[in-house]
Amino acid sequence: MTDSSPSAANVRSGSTLENVTAVVAANFTNALPYILVPVLFILSLIFIPGYFSKLSIISLLILASLLGLASLGQTMTIIAGGIDLSIPAVIGLSDIIVTQLYYKHWPLPVILLAIAGLAIVIGTISAVSSVLLHVHSLITSFGMSLVVSGVALEWSNGAVNGAVPGWLTNSVSAIGHTGPIPIPAIIIVWAVAAVLAVAFQRLTRVGRETYALGANPVAARLANVRSTWTLVVAFSISALCAAMVGVFFAGYSGIPDPTVGVPYFFLTITAVLIGGTSLLGGRGGYQRTVMGALIVAELTTLLVGVGFNASFQELALGILVIALTSTYGRELKVAAKI
Amino acid sequence: MSSVDEASRLVIEGLSRSFGETRALNSATLRVCPSEIHSLVGENGSGKSTLIKILSGVLRPDSGTLIWEGEVKQLTSPRSAQGMGVATVFQETLIVPEMTVRDNIYLGTDRLFRYGHRKGEEIAGARQALTDLGLDGLDLDQPMWTLSLAERQLTTVARAIIRPWRLLVLDEATSALDAQQRDRLFDYLRLARSQGKSILFTSHRMDEVLGLADRITVLRQGATVATMGASEASRRGILGHMSGREAHADADVVAETTPRHNGEQQHSSQPRPVLRVEELTLRAAAKPISVDVRAGEILGLAGLEGQGQVGFVECLCGLRRPVDGRVLALGDGGQSHTVRSYRGANRLGIRYVPRDRRYEGLFGPLSVFDNFAITLWSDLSRFGLLKRRQARKSFAAFAASSRLVSASPRRPISILSGGNQQKVLLGRWIAMRPRVLVVNDPLRGVDHNTKEELYGLFRRLADDGVAIIFLSTEIAELLTLTDQIAVFHEGSLVAVLPTEMSSDTDVVAAMFGDDKRHGGADD
Secondary structure, three states: OOOOOOOOOOOOOOOOHHHHHHHHHHHHHHHHHHHHHHHHHHHHHHHOOOOOOHHHHHHHHHHHHHHHHHHHHHHHHHHOOOOOOOHHHHHHHHHHHHHHHHHOOOOHHHHHHHHHHHHHHHHHHHHHHHHHHOOOHHHHHHHHHHHHHHHHHHHHOOOOOOOOOHHHHHHOOOOOOEOOEOOOHHHHHHHHHHHHHHHHHHHEHHHHHHHHHHHOHHHHHHOOOOHHHHHHHHHHHHHHHHHHHHHHHHHHHOOOOOOOOOOHHHHHHHHHHHHOOOOOOOOOOHHHHHHHHHHHHHHHHHHHHOOOOHHHHHHHHHHHHHHHHHHHHHHHHHHHHO | OHHHHHHOOEEEEEEEEEEOOEEEEEEEEEEEOOOEEEEEEOOOOOOHHHHHHHHOOOOOOOEEEEEEOOEEOOOOOHHHHHHHOEEEEOOOOOOOOOOEHHHHHOOOOOOOOOOOOOHHHHHHHHHHHHHHOOOOOOOOOOEHHHOOHHHHHHHHHHHHHOOOOOEEEEEOOOOOOOHHHHHHHHHHHHHHHHOOOEEEEEOOOHHHHHHHOOEEEEEEOOEEEEEEEHHHOOHHHHHHHHHOOOOOHHHHHHHHHOOOOOHHHHHHHOOOEEEEEEEEEOOOOOOOEEEEEEOOOEEEEEEOOOOOHHHHHHHHOOOOOOOEEEEEEEOOOOOEEEOOOHHHHHHOOEEEEOOOHHHHHOOOOOEHHHHHHOOHHHOOEEOOEEOHHHHHHHHHHHHHHOOOOOOOOOOEHHHOOHHHHHHHHHHHHHOOOOOEEEEEOOOOOOOHHHHHHHHHHHHHHHHOOOEEEEEOOOHHHHHHHOOEEEEEEOOEEEEEEEHHHOOHHHHHHHHOOOOHHHOOOOO
16 A cells, blocks of 8 residues: 655646746757857867868868768667667778778679678667667677677788779868769768758658657557667668768778777767767757767867867867766756756 | 553654645544554555655654654654664565575664674574564575565564564555464564554555554544544444545545446447456466456456556556466457457557556657657558658647647657646557557546546547546546446455445445455455
8 A cells, every 4th residue: 555656747837937048048058069060160260270261171071971970870879778889890890891802803882782781780780689688789789899890800900902992082082073063972971861860860650769769668668669670770770870981981091990980989979969969868869960070070170270189189079078968968957847 | 542642652643744736644643552553544545654654764744743752753764763663664575685584684784884783693683583473494595586475575574673673563564475474473463562562554454454453543635534442443434434434525526527427328238348358367376357348438447556456457458467367359240369468459459558657658858749649650651751740630639639738749748747748648549549448547646627637538538439447546536437446455356346336435345355245354
């Protein structure tokens, strides 16, 4: 025999002045990433002499594209309540496969299909093992990461020669063209991918189920959300995006390098968090991660431009992550109060 | 009673405590004497557990005085209550499964840097306590999870009695015990009484209350309505006090404003059964349950906490496998399908609205519309793409019919009131046209007006031919809304009462295993 316990039911909507200011504050922190992108750009214009040129803007966008693409799937896995730690390993493996197989004169479409197939397998294993073993995807994707990078290192052992098609190099070069358009292909790929990703999240069943699963896995099960399928899709997209970034990286350098993705371990999570997608799951969206990737690229460029070294860049990013996510946290509390 | 004052070990007066809008205790009084076994009885939500939590220092009262052996005391923590001489065994069996029996018994007695006791003393003390309770054979070093539920429960009693106590509080501490274990425990309690100690206990078995207690205090809606000597008390008298038969106020007012579902009309046409429960056994040794639920019927489920009604509901919607027996969904053409899984039940049109809105129902960060539409997408999508326009239409229709109060369907659902959140969770399944709707205590924490609206919503659904299985902890609510009330006791269905011919005393009596049709107590 229990007494009826207090429930969270006495939250009521009201419209006192206090609540209005709370709503304004919540909206402001929501809009913060969208404000920071132009602000940082203007700061760069002010502090870096001669920054306003097509070349420097395109360089900035290439940097943001690589990060933005790598963070696309990460956004999905985090919204689903998981996280993908295998992104750097998949980038590395994909880089090795392209450079090695193209060097051995495999036809490019076959190579790309093989990489895509492998990525889907990797993503599916991370997701399914997380469901079957009842462990967080943090663990399974980390295990997957060790396996994949082991394979990549073994494969590349001693290999210093590699080759990539010229157009691939062109696609990530600041002076590259996409057909007649004087913009390198990666930026256009990113733009298209971003539109598709946002549409996927908003307009597809599995996209909506990703949010439900991340927001409340117990309720998701009771509402007949396809939990396993949703995770498989999110992690497969994540691995596919990482593989794509690996291919672009191969174009960048042309030589095999299994460690090329290592910085993306934290950078993808940084871009997702700065954009305002919550690690708690169920909140955010890829449009926000696009802003997050732009902010990271701009901040890095700005700090390099004014002469700070790499360690200072990390420090600045760290502060930004903490500062921004703490305001997002506040926004949630405020929202709960109204 | 003033003469009792000086002799009283414990005097509680004017004790009140609220949780938000809910007044759990409303000026309750209680007196417990030395050498007394005192029973505290009342329905679900009458305030027993709250009173016990205050008495053991877990909760603080809003107002009221507590006099312990002539001194006014403020209990600020469980430790202060223990220091005073109150030992409590809570309803929930609080154990650490991975730790040994001995460590569980001495849990919480350790100092910061060293053990509170020597190992030898500990073993002897634990052994003595377990022997007192009839668990002589128990290995003190085995991990707690290897014990049966009854042994675990007795171990928590042992934890209480190894401390120097003068008042032992048992909150439903016998629920898992068999008759022999119970008798052994009662022998110990009587022995303790003869040594001048006091015992305060709650129980869901009327025979225990009448057989063990010297005096009985009845709580109703947070207030003490009667204290009587066990010799002068009768079952009916106690049940009458608990349900407030004389007062009746609340139930009648509700019944007047919202006329009950017309049972006559239902029965004259005798609609087909849509759900059949066959020989369903919820736990070992419990009587199997067989019952039919007809289209358009609202079947209420009642029972004290933990009597199997929740397990029954979970079996109906495939969330739990019964020990034995089965649940059949009956189709229009006479075909029947066994419910084997939650998904399977859903395919058969059995939809479930869970008890805990926040943890089992709501997607807090998502919008009102998303919370509503999540179940619709399986029907309203093509090649994975959503048919949003149809879902919006469906939402608009639902919002209008349920009088949903929401600024905008795009706002997060967390800003809605509890009642409106519940409407959305119901709407999620109503839009899927259920054949059977299983609702697990849906109106907890919902304000009065919204409750009325939801009653109307359930009635309209039933009129449309939906079978509704409605578990509630509030008897007045069951009497207002349902056609029949199925009452659970100790894992079995003990009575199915036609609502229009039943009073809340009848329901309470059945809840305590005291159904008149079955001729008295259960054992």
